Amino acid sequence: MSRGLSRAGLYLLAGIIALAAAFPFYYAAITSLKSGDALFSMDLLPRQWHWDNYVAIFAQQPFATTIVNSFWVATGVVSVSLMLGLSAAYALSRNRFRGRRLLMMTILGVSMFPQVAVLSGMFELIRWLGLYNRIGGLMLSYLIITLPFTVWVLATFMRRLPREVEEAAIMDGAGPLTIIWRIFLPPLMPAMFSTGLLAFIAAWNEFLFALTFTLTHEQRTVPVAIALLSGASEYELPWGHIMAASVTVTVPAVVLVLIFQRRIVSGLAAGTGT
């Protein structure tokens, strides 16, 4: 009896958690399909399917350009971080040198940097490089977010790999690059993949740098575009458009996350050393 009761309680709890997690997004999706006055009625089921809001964000705003920008920035940041991260992780996990622990801790510390602390310095650097209001500037500044984390996770994974194969390769006269490329990369692919995915999501979602280092619509990334979507007048916020844009950019991320659930979980766990 009490067993059955606690089972029921568990299911109820699971139901509440699922509802609480998924409902706001569901409601946003419903809102995005409403048009006109229907927007202000609080139906929980879509009564009609209007795609007007979706059409509007692509026709009236340069939203497609925005998505392309975000995509290029995130892809660029991920490739650079993975390449630099892999070689750095190799050096950190295989060479024992003085201050290695300190260096690892510094890298972890950098990932906890408040972005605003480097804002003015970064602004100057980006302007000096002529990258202000260019997506290249964003790629550069995002490295501060993705690089430490990539190095940390890859080093954690690399330390778990057996040394014997690597030692055999050294005996056969393989150089560091060959070792990284031929010995480490194949077993590290899953780790590379989950780190890359996490870095991609981090870059895709970043807001502060994107807001500060871009000026024009054509250079903006998705979060900034959504935050700055405005209506016809100052007092009218186009909630339908905002929700449509939100759903549009969230769906790809959600699909990725759902497909690669397990990898994300293991990547996150490695990232904090737990």
Add this chain to the structure above:
Amino acid sequence: MLVALLAVAAWPLARTVWFSLTDATLADLGAARFVGWDNYLAYRDGEWFGVLTDPVWWRSVRNTLWFVLISVSLETLLGLITALVLLARIPARPLLQAAVLLPWAIPTIVSAKMWGWLLHDQFGLVNDILLSVGLIARPLAWTADPDLMLGAVIVADVWKTTPFMALLLLAALHTLPRDCYEAARVDGIHPVTVFFRITLPLIRPALIVAVVFRALDALRIFDLIYVLTPNSEYTMSMSVYARQQLVDFQDVGYGSAASTLLFFTIALCTTLFLMLSRPTQGGKA
């Protein structure tokens, strides 16, 4: 890699600290003059100036600390419950885990907008439900009422980041040895006792790491507050304050002073954490 990290982290940080000692403005960074500690604290003509005398700065410090304290506590509690439910053998568990991951995958800006809409004073669903249940007599302005705004920010943040907490704790729970639990069951010990006597002590290191990570992350909060409750000193965090001075008021020197203070606050917390966690890590290495 080190060169890259130096270029994007150490150099800008050093420049920010330098700017905080100058009267630089955004329009003309090159014309900055060294002014010493004036941006932090200065005494001139019988009056004190500087960030440290600005009541809005102290308000933002207070806001940030309250925000961190309340939201991280709630996230830990709810994250632990979620992790325990995810650990139990129930049907449709993958589906539940997918639902839990959803808020984490959503961009913060999107979640801020979504909660802005749910908490809208006239057309928001939350007010509608509370009104129809009879909990409130009239619609509440969640994102405009000084007493409620920080609460709204906390709700949105808890929703967004509890999954992170839950996943880290779940990973820790998966590593626990099964034999302790078998022994406890054979001895007929109550599950609640088992939780407090076995589970909690065993996952304590992971719990501390997760809490510290979240707390350090919450200390620098910017995007959620900037979008959900723009330009309000009732919810302004230290990051929002610094950026407002830097970009909106174009006062790079003053803004840099504020961000430098935030940086050192976080650095201090991190160092404390590393020093405290060293004994536990030394055992493993």
